[in-house]
Amino acid sequence: MTFRLALFDIAGTTVSDPGFVAQAFVGAMSAAGHPIDHEACRPLMGYPKPLAIARLLGTQADDPRIAAIHADFVQRMLVCYREWPGIEPLPGAESVFAVLRANGIQVALNTGFSRDIADAIVERLQWSQRIDALIASDEVAQGRPAPDMIHALMQRLRIDDPAQVIKIGDTEVDIGEGRAARVGLVVAVTTGAFTRAELEPYAPDRIIDGLFELPALLGLDASDRDARHAAA
Known part of the structure; x- marks a missing residue:
């Protein structure tokens, strides 16, 4: 796929x-x-x-x-x-965004926050040129674990097959959202609210310990050249 x-x-x-x-x-x-x-x-x-x-x-x-x-x-x-100080990308986030986009995979963010908070984060980190789309839970009828945000993004980005979507998150509702939308790959990451042991019962397809592991998981070239090209 x-x-x-x-x-x-x-x-x-x-x-x-x-x-x-x-x-x-x-x-x-x-x-x-x-x-x-x-x-x-x-x-x-x-x-x-x-x-x-x-x-x-x-x-x-x-x-x-x-x-x-x-x-x-x-x-x-x-x-x-x-x-506040201390608001910063997690290790590997920006380089992974760049590698994905260099390999033809669009990058989107979604959140349980309202849109005003999501916009504040993207503005603070100057991510508007690093991502392709953003959606928040107050923009759809139901937030996580319902699939509404994923479905809305698919429609916006003209993706018909949910198997062409990867969902990455740090909570059980991220996993549930991906499953409800029937995405092609659900990846849990241990950098947030839940440990590996706490994530395992929710049966994501993969559990990683940092976003820097994602390109290899997808079989992508994670070279600096690709990242620089996508970020340009």
């Missing part, structure tokens, strides 16, 4: 997250009178953030508290991604 699209998660997969997302969750929940600890957030990484908040509250999606907590979370994340 010839792959035409590699779809990457953002936080924990392509962008470092030294606890910033959990910190924003803890702050927003605590400010609303619902204190939690950081560990409570970890299993919810990758989910659409309003859904994650509903689960932290132990309530339904129509609970009116969710919107206010989510608005606070968004503002905290925007400050983080626009201003």
Whole structure:
């Protein structure tokens, strides 16, 4: 099978997250009178953030508290991604983007964040010329693990066969999203929320310890020449 699209998660997969997302969750929940600890957030990484908040509250999606907590979370994340130090690509991310594109594979990002946060990350890292597409969970009817974001990107990029898509992420919902969309390859990476042992029960096709392993997994030439050509 010839792959035409590699779809990457953002936080924990392509962008470092030294606890910033959990910190924003803890702050927003605590400010609303619902204190939690950081560990409570970890299993919810990758989910659409309003859904994650509903689960932290132990309530339904129509609970009116969710919107206010989510608005606070968004503002905290925007400050983080626009201003804080430590926001940087994970090792291998930019070079892998370049190698994929040099080999005719489009690169896209998707996320459980809302679009405003996703845009802030791409702007901060100056990635607009390094990727071909970006989509966020609030742009579709259902976020992960539903396949809506993948289907929307396929339509946008004129890809008819999901077997031509690779999904790469660091959480169980990334894996579930890839499976729901029936993509050709689901790759989990251990640089984010879950360890290898925690990812294995969700049965991705492959587990890698860093994005630098992806070109060899796909049988691609990862030479510096290719990377420089794609980045030019």
